Amino acid sequence: MRAAKGVDLRSQFGFHTIAIVCLVVLYFPLLILIVFSINANDIVAVFSGVSTRWYEKAFYNEEFHNAARNTLIIAVSATIGSTIFATLAAVATTRVAPWRGQNAVYMVINLPLMVPEIITAVATLSFFALLGRTLGFNFGIGNIILAHLVFCIPFAYMPIRARLESMDLTLEGAAADLYATPFKAFWHVTLPLLMPGISSGAALAFIVSFDDFTITQLVAGPGQTTLPLYIWAMIRRPMTPEINAISTILLGISILFILISFWIAQRRKAG
Amino acid sequence: MTTTELAAPDPGPAAPGPTPSTTLSAAQAASASREDKARISRWLLSAPALVTITIFGILPLIIIVIYSFLKAAPYGGVVWSPSIEAYVSFLFQQDIFTEELVFSPDFLQIYLRSFIFAVGTTLLCLVLGFPTAYFMATRPPRQRNWWVLLITIPFWSNLLVRTLAIMFIIRDEGLLNNILIGLKIIDQPITILYTDFAIVLGLFYSFLPFMVLPLYASLEKLDFRLVEAGYDLYASRPKVLFRIIIPLSKPGIIAGCLLVFIPALGAYVTPLILGGGRHMMIGDLIAQQFGSGRNWPLGAAQALILMSAVLVALFFYVRATTGKVKHGQG
Numbered sequence: 001m002r003a004a005k006g007v008d009l010r011s012q013f014g015f016h017t018i019a020i021v022c023l024v025v026l027y028f029p030l031l032i033l034i035v036f037s038i039n040a041n042d043i044v045a046v047f048s049g050v051s052t053r054w055y056e057k058a059f060y061n062e063e064f065h066n067a068a069r070n071t072l073i074i075a076v077s078a079t080i081g082s083t084i085f086a087t088l089a090a091v092a093t094t095r096v097a098p099w100r101g102q103n104a105v106y107m108v109i110n111l112p113l114m115v116p117e118i119i120t121a122v123a124t125l126s127f128f129a130l131l132g133r134t135l136g137f138n139f140g141i142g143n144i145i146l147a148h149l150v151f152c153i154p155f156a157y158m159p160i161r162a163r164l165e166s167m168d169l170t171l172e173g174a175a176a177d178l179y180a181t182p183f184k185a186f187w188h189v190t191l192p193l194l195m196p197g198i199s200s201g202a203a204l205a206f207i208v209s210f211d212d213f214t215i216t217q218l219v220a221g222p223g224q225t226t227l228p229l230y231i232w233a234m235i236r237r238p239m240t241p242e243i244n245a246i247s248t249i250l251l252g253i254s255i256l257f258i259l260i261s262f263w264i265a266q267r268r269k270a271g
Numbered sequence: 272m273t274t275t276e277l278a279a280p281d282p283g284p285a286a287p288g289p290t291p292s293t294t295l296s297a298a299q300a301a302s303a304s305r306e307d308k309a310r311i312s313r314w315l316l317s318a319p320a321l322v323t324i325t326i327f328g329i330l331p332l333i334i335i336v337i338y339s340f341l342k343a344a345p346y347g348g349v350v351w352s353p354s355i356e357a358y359v360s361f362l363f364q365q366d367i368f369t370e371e372l373v374f375s376p377d378f379l380q381i382y383l384r385s386f387i388f389a390v391g392t393t394l395l396c397l398v399l400g401f402p403t404a405y406f407m408a409t410r411p412p413r414q415r416n417w418w419v420l421l422i423t424i425p426f427w428s429n430l431l432v433r434t435l436a437i438m439f440i441i442r443d444e445g446l447l448n449n450i451l452i453g454l455k456i457i458d459q460p461i462t463i464l465y466t467d468f469a470i471v472l473g474l475f476y477s478f479l480p481f482m483v484l485p486l487y488a489s490l491e492k493l494d495f496r497l498v499e500a501g502y503d504l505y506a507s508r509p510k511v512l513f514r515i516i517i518p519l520s521k522p523g524i525i526a527g528c529l530l531v532f533i534p535a536l537g538a539y540v541t542p543l544i545l546g547g548g549r550h551m552m553i554g555d556l557i558a559q560q561f562g563s564g565r566n567w568p569l570g571a572a573q574a575l576i577l578m579s580a581v582l583v584a585l586f587f588y589v590r591a592t593t594g595k596v597k598h599g600q601g
Contacts, residue, residue: 009499015402019402026422029476032439033435033439112324117534118539127331146327213540214539214540228431231435247436254429
């Protein structure tokens with residue numbers, strides 16, 4: 001009786017509506033942000049016509065250039081560093097007989113994900129302040145890169161480890177049987193097979209570094225403004241739609257990398 | 272490769288047989304030295320990641336533990352003399368005239384507020400996130416992928432920009448008020464920004480994807496034959512939901528709640544932008560001690576008190592998930 005034709009037994013009353021509502025809630029504010037970035041009016045809240053003037057203004061804005069340059073230097077360095085470190089650690093911790101210390105390695109690598117960001121931020125600030133005062137070390141923008149490296153490693157590590165675990169050992173076995181040295185086998189066999197995981201990990205590391213606000217804000221010294229910090233500075237001034245334009249650019253770059261990472265993961269599933 | 276596999280103890284057969292180590296053969300010595308080499312290379316490969324996280328991630332945490340037991344320097348930083356002043360001033364304030372310590376619940380109130388906000392956000396996310404995740408899990412596979420992508424995008428998108436987007440809508444001169452005034456429902460803008468409601472709304476908006484994705488991962492693996500069996504036994508839809516689906520997706524619910532609760536409790540960006548500095552949460556309280564407050568030991572102590580709250584939450588998580596293994600669900 002209940003299983004009448006056309007009735008999906010698995011559906012629950014109202015769930016469809018709630019799912020749509022959630023989607024609207026998640027996207028509506030972003031959509032508004034983007035729409036008002038092409039607003040010709042000087043006032044953020046009044047829409048008076050389509051114009052790209054705020055993008056042009058951002059394009060010629062010296063402060064925006066500096067912030068973009070700093071952000072790219074930090075994000076690219078942190079991505080390269082964390083992806084290499086994460087790949088090496090993933091090779092050491094997967095597909096081998098469990099070894100003493102393996103759990104400790106997992107714990108250390110995942111630790112940055114468990115500590116609330118604000119605690120990491122003030123701790124890193126204290127650390128670099130102490131380093132600067134007692135030993136005179138100050139790496140400038142390198143301080144921010146080192147801070148980012150720490151939380152980028154676990155994000156890069158996760159997809160690389162997942163890929164390694166799902167990989168087949170036979171090809172490497174064949175390489176070893178054909179007298180390839182471990183390094184050669186790794187370079188010519190493992191690494192190419194691992195590439196989807198590495199690119200996915202690198203994309204995630206780039207996103208989390210590129211978007212970071214809390215830790216960067218506390219660690220950054222004068223003149224080390226990144227794009228999120230620049231947006232924060234703009235919020236506190238009288239606002240123009242330029243802030244929407246810059247926010248939209250940031251959002252666009254994050255979404256691009258999310259799509260790359262997602263696409264790689266989908267292809268992996270299909271292949 | 273094959274030799275190490277052979278050398279590994281075989282757990283299969285019950286018969287012990289003759290012990291292989293009757294003579295320490297050359298082959299075994301070679302395999303032992305290979306084991307040593309493998310061990311060294313494992314540590315060497317892990318070293319860059321471990322050293323980086325230890326020096327720049329763990330050492331800073333140790334430093335704030337030490338800082339919390341020091342005295343504050345007048346312009347930020349610390350004076351190296353041991354003191355529990357930071358922890359005392361978390362609960363007590365010195366009376367200006369009598370210099371007596373008077374109990375002051377100011378900080379405690381902010382912690383309590385943050386806790387209530389985090390619990391409220393978690394419940395809100397669960398109530399709306401569970402139906403969403405369930406709906407996603409019951410779509411055909413192709414549609415599912417699209418839904419996952421649509422939830423993944425806000426999951427990874429810039430938190431600052433997303434919070435800003437909320438701010439644009441709920442400001443006094445924002446979209447919501449403009450529409451309401453335009454429709455002549457109200458003549459004065461309603462103040463939403465810089466209220467507690469704005470913070471909880473922002474937290475909900477920020478962390479909703481953190482609830483949906485783990486819930487979906489758990490519901491996707493749900494065995495729907497059990498749901499059918501429930502209907503065959505004349506259970507109503509709500510009964511199937513509460514007696515079958517929800518209990519089976521408990522690991523996902525716990526993971527989702529934790530992923531929302533922990534960042535919500537320590538939220539910094541949301542109260543900063545939507546609370547306007549007046550409606551504080553733990554996150555901006557801590558940051559304030561390291562900024563304008565210039566009391567680093569107090570900030571360090573506050574951070575450690577937050578950290579212990581997070582550890583308690585993680586402890587319950589571990590207990591709940593290992594309990595799951597024990598009962599053989601999953």
